[in-house]
Amino acid sequence: MSQNTDLLTLRSVSKSYGKVPVLHGIDLSIRDGEFLTVLGPSGSGKTTVLRLIGGLEPLSSGEIRLDGHDISRMPINRRPFNTVFQDYALFPHMTVSGNVGYGLSVRHIKRKEIASRVAKALDLVQLGRFADRFPAQLSGGQRQRVALARALICQPRLILLDEPLAALDLELRRQMQEFLKSIQREIKTTFLFVTHDQEEAIGMADRICVMQAGHIRQLGTPHELYYRPNCEFVARFFGENNLVAGKLGTVQGEQRSIETALGRLVCSVSDQPHLKAAPDGAGAFAAFRPEALRLADTRDSDNHFGGTIADLAFAGSSTVATITAGPDSAAQRLRLRMPSRIDGSALKSGEPVSLSFAPHEGHLVLA
């Protein structure tokens, strides 16, 4: 199955509840067979996107196309999509196999075929032994898998998952992430996964669509979003980041300088033509990840500045230092992440340090 054909296209889709707009004309293409995660803080409209696609709510304007055909007004029970609801929405009066077979039995499929497909689906989610249990007799993770089996047995073109892991504890959530991803690879169905948890998004998605306040801010692979965020919101929201405000300077090849409170910094602008084209003096941020920031001994490297360690936090495999840098009038708080050492860090709070990051590990975002 090719990942380059579009399965579903949203064109300037808007949604308002009464007079309150929640989606402002978004455009989005979902590729056939991909695992697309819609990521955003609460109130960003991410769940609304899913509900509109699933047909749980009508759009206010715009259109949704499936294989090029407008399905905006197709009723929910005719859409070839199935949803895994946040609270699972299992039917409490039916057994596990009753729940899983529901989508087939309402289509009047023969009982024999239902039984064999239910058995197959339950094997896929490793719940074969629980076929005759009721939902109330299952754990959270098991209910989750029943909900998944119930959705995928209908062989939908697209499976919509609405924060399905939110109610699970951390360890179970990690297991379910891997499990979902492996099932998606196995059945090769397109998954649209909504979450506010960026760790979840990074771990599972082929592509991530970051939403905020009813707009799509950026759509790209986790790698692109992490290393080439296209706006301040994504840079701050997606992963830990250091942002230092400044004014754009000159372009030199694939790099551009920026004048900041920490002095003149140089960052990469490769593959980001809009940053090359932005006028000199425009407001922008230099952004560099905590793990890109290094303790530098040499004074001749690029992007070099001094600071003071304000705090050290041991976090298992890594240690995070909070650093104050720059002049007192415009002090910047930066984070530096380094691998932990068994004999402890040589650093102490209050100690002055000199810091740097490599230009290709820094990037720019327009303010």
Added chain:
Amino acid sequence: MRSAASMQAGERRLSLLVTVLAYAMPVIFVLVPLAIFLVYSFFSVDQGTIVYAPTLGNYIRFFTDPIFLPVFWNTIILCLSVAVICILLAYPTAYFLTTLKGRWRYALLMLLLVPLLMSYVIKIYAIRSILGLNGFLNKALVALGILDQPSTLFVFNMNAILLTLTLLLIPFAILPIFLSLERIPQTLLRASDDLGASGLQTFLRITLPLSLPGVASAASFVFVLAIGDFLTPQMVGGISGFTFGRILYSQFGTAYNWPFGAALSVALAIVVILAILIGERFGRNRGSSV
């Protein structure tokens, strides 16, 4: 400062008192009277005075006398019919209520429950005048040309009791059904749509089964209230509308045969308890939490 210990002791005494009261109330006001009835049902009456010697005579009379058992069965059938008709009328009403939005839903529900605040006797009088020979029902049927002349079919017979009890008890059926329908999470219905079910399929396979507990409690409510009622049959039943409640009432009020009345009460109580148990059995749902 008074010691905290004595305060604590006081609190403990208070909570003990509350506990004792909580258990004492049902025991004194429910179980003890029931036990007294049970004991009395084994006594007998001789020339107006109660003979305190245990006997099974009352129960033998109940099972062998050709009057009592037929009336007993007929009354049970009557009350089952009332329960069924109430459910058939209340279910669509309650369903309609749950389709309403916010304020309207509760305003209309309150309106439907207002009759519960009115005097029972006045309601029976009102219904009797509607059912009577010159009542609204006959006039309407004649005006519509369904009847040629007013009919006596609706008053002072079993039909009258059936209609009156149904009208009186419908609110008791609407409320539990409404509550059980309202408790069904909307996402279950959306999940059913999402899985491809039609509106009718969703109703028959999700809404209806999940509201059956409410239907069961509604049915047992109505049945129990109907079978215990002697006032309605007395007032609208006439001569032919003879129910078990009326016989029971006459044993206490007219015949002054308390022991036999007590035995009949025990028979009635057994039916009522059975109805409540059955209602309770079906009222509980398998794995009710999602």
